[in-house]
Amino acid sequence: MADFNGAHWTIALCAPGSADAGDRRLDGVPAKVPGTAAGALATAGLYDPENPQPLHDKDVWYRTEFDTDPGRYRLSFGGLATIAEVWLNGKRILDSRNMFRKYEAEAELSASNRMEICFRALEPHLNVRxxxxxxxxxxxxxxGLRLIRTTLLGHMPGWCPDIHAVGPYRPIRLEPADTPRITDTHILADLAPDGSATLTVSLKLENAGGTPELSCAGTTAEMTRQEDGTWTAVLRPVDVTPWMPHTHGDPALHDVTVKAGERQFSLGKTGFRRMEVDHGADGQGFGLKVNGVSVFCRGAVWTSADLLNLSGDAQTYRSLLEAARDAGMNMLRIGGTMLYETRAFFEICDELGLLVWQDFQFANYDYPVKDEEFVHEIHAEIRDQLAETQGCPSLAVLCGGSEIYQQGAMMGLPEDRWKGPLCEEILPDLAGSLRPDVPYVPNSPSGGVLPFSPGEGIAHYYGVGAYLRPLEDARRANVRFAGECLAFSNIPEQRGLDEGLPGIRPGHDPRWKARVPRDRGAGWDFEDVRDHYLKTLYGIDPTALRYGDPDRYLDLGRAVTGEIMEQTFAEWRREGSSCRGALVWTFQDLAMGAGWGVIDAAGRPKPAFYALKRAFRPLQVSVTDEGTGGLAIHVINDRPEEKTVTLTLDCLKDGRVPVVSGRKDLTLAPHSARTLNAVELTGAFFDVTYAYRFGPPSHDVTVVRLLCRESGESLVEAFQFPLGPDLAACSATLDTNLRQSEDGAWWLDLETDRMLRSVNIHVDPFRPSDNWFHLAPGKKRRIELRPDPRTESPARPIGFVSALNRNGKVTVT
Structure with missing residues (x-):
């Protein structure tokens, strides 16, 4: 099968319904396929993604000419956005009304051919009643978007730029009609409770003779032909390593191949695993078990790797998905307001051990499911999209959509008005028949007395966040699983602002505010939310600080959202918590600025990303202030190996002088969590949390560490500040030592004589392995500096190190 080379395509824009009248300046612009009209025009300098012009009020014509041997051919269209007509040599061969469907057409081709695809203006269709x-x-x-099967990206003011999806955004391929191929593939890789693996495959074989043989994991079997022409086989490989999310084990994969005659077909890779929903002892919760192991699902909601071009290739996905893996995330949710991703996305998630929660692309609206044609499109769409994921072990949850139930319920409608056949009958039937190995949930959120009740089922939890609740609400709300949570206007590193918003100061420029997310129609935005917590946690007036010292305002804003995320996940991951998973809103920004993402629009981690990386560690220690109950220390080992560690505690006065210490040797069982009280380390009462207030405070910081029992190396750390944050500048010593190892990697050693808050390593274009972390005295901290994959790196890192509570910066050279 051959791809159509994008270099041979051109586009032209014209008035709706006309192929002649139009802007001549926009006629014959080179275009790439797969790609979008916005991407092609931007490459030609005729479209500004920062100030996008409407495209849904125009017809867009894609044209190409190509030569081939005369004969009958098969054309495959991976995705056409959205109302499209395909013309071949003057004949209309295909119509599309669904961006999410895949199409095929056979045609007789000549030696020289011309193809045209007209993407009709969407606006007139949106205005139809x-x-x-x-x-x-x-x-x-x-x-009108509820009537058309297209993405909501580009249509949500305050959420993302108004970049309209128009064009053949998925590949177009051409092959002779008699080319041997496999169709209608169904793959089920199952792992029984006793550990035995079973692979069941059914498929149809075209233009290939002989009895096909199925092979996987060292096992081969002949396939059996059924009455309907389908070939089936069942394999039972032995001694296979199960697939697990990377936080809890090895994401082991196995090739699946079919041999028919002299031809061998690849069905990709699969992994053997078992997904189960755990509703908890009361039957009201939600959690996942993978191969019988309870997995705390943590990660974020995926938006788009490339809003301009809607790219779906492995190269576009890989760096972002590797960043998610490196941050300790084990789940990404594709929300119903976004876009179905390609097979390449799932294959990389399979490889990296990332679970995928897939919303079907329905959100908020009341969809016309009594319309037979609309329902027919849904059936075709879901079949096409789930065919993409056959055999992919990373697909963990299928969901009927986003906030459909919530919208109806919040409008005051009774349950029988907002709960309907789309999510309760149509979608679960399709999911069950095409991916029976994947649990289905009707909507996100759902499951409570009201669908958005946080204490039952799946929640979109914004108590801490948009609703300005205190951090204690994360426990009080009894969250069971947060399909979305912790949305903040997360500020990028300074380099991202300098490149994406040069010369713009926070709060003083409408261009800054234009990049701050907001809910449509709300009188506040998510910068207001961040400022509320900056004032609440740090006791500083954000407005006065922004006017008087905008650079410090940015640094405190960078630190505070990460601190909230760390504290909240410490609460949710502890033993005894009701929560079994939480996904931050969102993973990456769609435009440069202080958006929801923990990755900026250029693909670089924000300070909040590093906070989540600390919060998500598989081997973890965290602390919670239990008031007069003392300091609770939570130790977690998600890994499948037993860990022998030493837990230490040090209370420091003035951030440097030890006043009490303690230690305890622990053996952490695989996939375990436990909670200890600080007194179990100190051996006697000590007011670690300063709850009893008998006299003046004895200390201002408590440092808890997990040490490797054998080497004494510090593995993970946690901090508690019983007097609250003290960000007054001090003259602490901060020693830095930059060195390069034999393999060429750069390392930065840091050491201080006093507690430092939110240490910032700024060595662009290198990326530190950790950043915006607290640095305690008495232990050297070693940070790897990795070249930014998106830029050409200098021979040596150059920059500085600073901290929120230290005077001045230390140069790194």
Whole structure:
């Protein structure tokens, strides 16, 4: 099968319904396939993604000419956005009304051929009146979007730029019609409770003779032909390593191949695993078990790797997905407001051990499921999309959509008005038949007395966050599983701002505010949310600080959202917590600025990313202040290996002088969590949390460490500040030592004589392995400096190190 080379395509824009009248300046612009009209125009300098022009009010024509041997051919279209007509040599061969469907067409080709694809203006279709909706959400700009199967990206003011998805955004391929191929593949890789593996495969074989043989994991079997022409086989390989998320084991994969005659077909790789939902002892919760092991799912909601071009290739995905893996994330959710991702996305998640929660692309709206044609499109769409993931072990949850139930319920409608056949009948039936190995949930959120009740089922938890609740609400709300949570306007590192928003100061420029996310129609934005917690946690007036010292305002804003995330996940991951998973809103920004993402629009980690990396460690220690109950120390070992460690505690006065210490040797069982009280280390009462207040405070910071029992190396650390944050500048010594190892890697050693808050390593274009962390005295901290993969790195890292509570910067050269 041959791809159409994007260099041979051109596009032209014209008025709706016309192929002649149009902007001549926009006629014959080179375009790439797969790609979008916005991407092609931007490459030609005719479209500004920072100030996008509307594209849904125009027809867009893609044209190409190509030569081939005369004969009958098969054309495959991976995705056309959205109302499209395909013309071949003057004949209309295909129509599309669904961005999420895949199409095939056979045609007789000549030696020289011409193909045209007309993407009709979407705006007239959005203005068509459909069945009356029971509710009208404020999420997007047009109520007509509920009638058209297209992405909501580009239609959600305050969420993402208005870049409209138009064009053949997925590959177009051409092959002779008699080319041997496999179709209608179904792959089920199962792992029984006793550890035995079973692979069941069914498929159809075209233009290939002989009895096919299925092979996987060292086992081969002949396939059996069924009455309908389908070939089936069942393999039972022995001694296979199960697939696990990377935080809890090895994401082991195995090639699946079919041999028919002299031809061998690859069905990709698969992993043997078992996904189960754990509803808890009361039947009201939600959690996942993978191969019988309870997995705390942590990660973020995925947006898009490339909003401009909607790229779906492995190269575009890899660096972002590797960043998610490196941050200790083990789940990404593709929300119903986004876009179905390609097979390449799932294959990389398979490889990296990342679970994927897949919303079907339905969100907020009351969809017209009494329309037979609409339902037919849904069936075709889901079949096409789930065919992409056959055999992929990373697919962990299928969900009917995002906030459909919540929208109806919040409008005051009774349950029988907002809970309907789309999510309760149509989608679960399709999911069960095409991916029976994947649990299905009807909506996110759902499951409670109201669908958005945090204490039951799946929540979108914004108590800590948009609703400005105190951090204690994360426990009080009894969250069971947060499909979304902790949305903040996360500020990028300074380099990202300098490149993406040069010369713009926070709060003083409308261009800054334009990049701060907000809910449509709300009188506040998510910078207001961040500022609320800056004032609450640090006791500093953000408005006065922004006016008087905007650089420090940015640094405190960078630190505070990460601190909230670390404290909240410490609460949710502890033994005894009701929570079994939480996904931060969102993983990456769609435009440069202080957006929701923990990765900026250029693909670089924000300070909040590093906080999550600390919060998500498989081997973890964290602390919670239990008031008069003392300091609780939570130790977690998600890994499948037993860990022998030493737990230490040091209370420091003035951030440097030890006043009490303790230690305890522990053997951590695989996949275990336990909670200790500080008194178990100190051996006697000591007011670690300064709850009893008998006299003046004896200390201002408690440092808890897990040490390797054999080497004494510090593995992980946690901190508690019983008097609250003291960000007054001090003159602490900060020693730095930059060195290069034999393999060429750069390392930075840091050491201080006094507690430092939110240490910032700024060595662009290198990326530190950790950043914006607290640095305690008495232990050297070693940080790896990795070249930024998106830029050309200098021979040696150059920059500085600073801290929120230290005067001046220390130069790194």
């Amino acid at each position: 459909g069945p009356r909706a029971r509710w009208k959400p404020q999420l997007a700009t047009s109520q």
